[in-house]
Amino acid sequence: MARTPEETLRQTLARVAPGTDLRDGLERILRGRTGALIVLGQDRLVESLCTGGFDIGIEFSPTRLRELAKMDGAITLDKDVSVIHKAGVQLVPDASIPTSESGTRHRTAERVAVQTGHPVITVSASMQIIAIYVGGIRHQLEGSESILARAMQALATLERYRSRLDQVTAALSTQEIEDTTTVRDVALVLQRLEMVRRISEEISQYVLELGTDGRLIALQLEELAASAGPGAEVVLRDYSAAAQEAGLADGPIDVEAAAAGLPLLSGTEIVDLGTVASLLGFTGGPDALEKHVQPRGYRLLTRLSSLPRAVAERVVDQFGGLQQLMAASIEDLRAVEGIGDLRAKSVREGLGRFAEDSLLERYR
Numbered sequence: 001m002a003r004t005p006e007e008t009l010r011q012t013l014a015r016v017a018p019g020t021d022l023r024d025g026l027e028r029i030l031r032g033r034t035g036a037l038i039v040l041g042q043d044r045l046v047e048s049l050c051t052g053g054f055d056i057g058i059e060f061s062p063t064r065l066r067e068l069a070k071m072d073g074a075i076t077l078d079k080d081v082s083v084i085h086k087a088g089v090q091l092v093p094d095a096s097i098p099t100s101e102s103g104t105r106h107r108t109a110e111r112v113a114v115q116t117g118h119p120v121i122t123v124s125a126s127m128q129i130i131a132i133y134v135g136g137i138r139h140q141l142e143g144s145e146s147i148l149a150r151a152m153q154a155l156a157t158l159e160r161y162r163s164r165l166d167q168v169t170a171a172l173s174t175q176e177i178e179d180t181t182t183v184r185d186v187a188l189v190l191q192r193l194e195m196v197r198r199i200s201e202e203i204s205q206y207v208l209e210l211g212t213d214g215r216l217i218a219l220q221l222e223e224l225a226a227s228a229g230p231g232a233e234v235v236l237r238d239y240s241a242a243a244q245e246a247g248l249a250d251g252p253i254d255v256e257a258a259a260a261g262l263p264l265l266s267g268t269e270i271v272d273l274g275t276v277a278s279l280l281g282f283t284g285g286p287d288a289l290e291k292h293v294q295p296r297g298y299r300l301l302t303r304l305s306s307l308p309r310a311v312a313e314r315v316v317d318q319f320g321g322l323q324q325l326m327a328a329s330i331e332d333l334r335a336v337e338g339i340g341d342l343r344a345k346s347v348r349e350g351l352g353r354f355a356e357d358s359l360l361e362r363y364r
């Protein structure tokens with residue numbers, strides 16, 4: 001499957017992360033103050049852009065890369081960085097491809113990356129910079145210290161976002177059980193879930209770039225992300241028919257489309273609860289946020305870990321809404337396919353616990 005330039009860049013960042021052989025080779029070139037132009041990919045198209053130079057065909061090693069970079073011209077590797085194919089080649093990409101770079105090494109790198117779709121790495125002799133070109137993207141590698149500083153800052157932000165998410169999620173559970181939920185409460189949880197997702201994604205990018213220097217950050221990210229609970233899709237499913245029930249839409253929303261739309265909201269859109277609520281079909285501006293809505297019960301049921309997803313769905317279908325579900329007896333629950341005595345009891349007890357927790361939350 002064709003990758004997007006962003007995906008290819010992520011993969012390339014992993015290949016050049018500290019601790020990898022390729023990074024070791026690049027650092028050696030940087031210290032040697034020579035410079036390099038390296039294509040990560042070998043196919044017919046790359047071949048057709050190469051003139052002169054030497055066919056090498058040896059296993060990749062950092063010291064070999066450094067030695068070959070002393071020659072004028074470019075080096076081609078296979079995409080997995082296991083073989084050095086050519087060295088000292090002159091690359092002649094299509095000159096009509098626009099480039100914003102100035103020196104010939106960097107102009108060539110940008111054009112070859114666009115023309116071939118392969119990542120191209122440059123080590124600038126004059127500026128002492130390593131850059132990656134993928135498609136039309138240029139990414140400059142930074143030292144681990146500055147990335148680490150930003151990653152630590154992002155982790156602190158994630159911690160704050162997480163505790164706010166936990167607050168609004170607990171508040172939503174209480175409101176759902178007491179049947180006092182408004183669109184605002186739901187939009188707030190969706191907003192916070194998305195903010196946590198965005199900052200977690202930013203941190204995983206740093207982890208990727210940091211390679212072996214990012215192990216501690218990775219552990220902290222894992223810890224903070226692991227207990228985040230179900231994602232936005234479950235919340236959207238819970239309220240997929242809410243706008244229809246409020247007489248604002250002809251049918252339920254498309255949950256998948258709404259879940260895909262949430263990450264697409266811009267930084268300013270995501271802070272506006274009205275825009276988030278429009279994903280649920282509530283497009284009436286500030287007034288729409290105060291509308292009373294009722295969940296179907298998916299989210300609370302997914303917190304009962306013993307219940308398989310398919311059974312949870314049947315329970316929701318059977319009762320139609322959380323309020324009816326909360327009122328269901330063990331016998332009512334047993335009537336659902338896949339629910340025997342034990343499960344009926346554990347669902348009943350689980351729901352009872354939620355009700356108690358919600359009371360505690362209210363009077364805390």
Ligand SMILES: Nc1ncnc2c1ncn2[C@@H]1O[C@H](COP(=O)(O)OP(=O)(O)OP(=O)(O)O)[C@@H](O)[C@H]1O
Pocket residue numbers: 035036037071072073074089090091092102103104105106107108123124125126127
């Ligand atoms: N088309 C090309 N194919 C292969 N190698 C090239 C090509 N263009 C430039 N180079 C390599 O880059 C070297 C530096 O070229 P130049 O100084 O013009 O580029 P630059 O972008 O200013 O690079 P730097 O930032 O390293 O100074 C050349 O000596 C050559 O080894």
